[in-house]
Amino acid sequence: MAYLFHILIGFGLLLVQTAVAPWMPFPGGFYDLQIPFLLYLVIFRPLGEAVFVALFMGAVVDSVSTTPFGFYGLAYQVIIAMGYWVLGFLHSLNRLLIPLFVALGVLLENLLMLGACLLPGAMARPPRDVSELILFQVTAALLTGYFILRGCHYLHRGWRGWMRTLFKSDDAGGEAF
Amino acid sequence: MFSKNRLAVAGLLLLIALHLTILTVSGSRRYYFPGPANVITTFTGPFQEIVSKAIRFSRDIWYQYFFLVSVGQTNERLEAAMGECVASQNRCVELALSNSRLRSLLNFRQQQPDRLVAAEVIGKDPSAWYKSVVIDKGLSDGVSAGRPVLMAEGVVGMVTQAANHYATVLLVIDQNSAVDALIQSNRARGVVKGLSADTCRLLYVLRKHEVMEGDLVISSGLDGVFPKGLRIGSVMGVEKTNTGVFQAIQLRPFVNFEKLEEVMVLLSADADLDAGR
Secondary structure, rough: OOHHHHHHHHHHHHHHHHHHHHOOOOOOOOOOOOHHOOOOOOOOOHHHHHHHHHHHHHHHHHHHHOOOHHHHHHHHHHHHHHHHHHHHHOOOOOOHHHHHHHHHHHHHHHHHHHHHHHHOOOOOOOOOOOHHHHHHHHHHHHHHHHHHHHHHHHHHHHHHHHHHHOOOOOOOOOOOO | OHHHHHHHHHHHHHHHHHHHHHHHHOOOOOOOOHHHHHHHHHHHHHHHHHHHHHHHHHHHHHHHHHHHHHHHHHHHHHHHHHHHHHHHHHHHHHHHHHHHHHHOOOOOOOOOOEEEEEEEEEEEEOOOOOOOOEEEEOOOOOOOOOOEEEEEOOEEEEEEEEEOEEEEEOOOOOOEEEEOOOOEOOOOOOEEEEOOOOOOEEEEEEEEOOOOOOEHHHEOOOOOOOOOEEEEEEEEEEEOOOOOEEEEEEEEEOHHHHHHOEEEEEOOOOOOOHHHH
8 A cells, every 4th residue: 555655646746746746936947756756665665665666657757858868867876875875874763864965865866867978879968057957956956855855754644544544454554754 | 596686686687777778779769659758648538637637727717817917018018019910920921822823933833821720738758857737638639750840839850759649749958959040131051959948059050140130040941840931039149258169158048938738749740640640
């Protein structure tokens, strides 16, 4: 059931990003909303769940995007690896560090995108205003990343409560923060 | 022998290596993976369509019922513009008739009129690095990869991937798109490439050509995708360096890509609609 919840959240975030965000006045585009969700999984859920979501949502986002196929799969796995490394290094995250954590994930994805343009034989080229784009995305992640991550946590708590009522069983959940 | 954690880390590293390989292969565009992409687009498309239509519906309620303050002025302006359009259309009809007469005189092959299919934009690329949109028409409507996408204002882009009922359109403002073009006034040739959110550049125009700000840029028809004469944009800046063969030209596209809602896909005259059904 936890996996179904993760798929629903990932899919919902993709819809917000592709069908709702274009109506908002964001210059160039918003950052990838899957990143705070993946980092939520890194902080509160077992590694297996995070890797599963990264694989599944990576394939989905790769399919609806013009990026070379496999980019998002790679980026999400690298972000998970980075997340676990940072978490092992810092041991715990507080309200001040979580936005930095999300911003770091967004920066990493953009750097990987830049790297993908430099791969041997790559035909994709970075846009001219790439530095402004990255700056906007990292700033947006710093300002909003914490709320999205916390939103995922609340939704998961609500889902667990709902599942418990439905099936009278505990669907192993995350810790409070 | 190995702890569970070490196995998980090894698995993660293996997945990263696998994705890096896929990315290297797909990034060179020598290979495509249309199968899974089409399946997933077919699945995500209806949801994107529902969300887009719900937002559009709410916005229309606001604009059509609550935001009518300046409608009177707009109406007057539009009526004046309509008058000009009618006069302009009359001239165009006359020109088309004379063109047709001259063509038949010269024994030109009568060009088959291309068919257009209207489509709604239902989603945008999740990556801010790439400028593409998803439309609600696909193979079953005769839309296939490589078809040009237009608006009344000008060229929008090209279909890069088509599923049964949905298609992805790469916009001309994407840095990876290219349209063979002409400057209408002096017929100088170049290639229009995307630059940023609302500008393009016209590359490979020789220094010897005099290009002025405001000059109209149209498609040349030589790329085999866009028919000749479609409006792309107007010149907003020209830079001639002391060295080099070409000049740097910046374009402002006629299409407002921030407010892209409906587009038209140009189907070839012989597109078989039943093929996708």
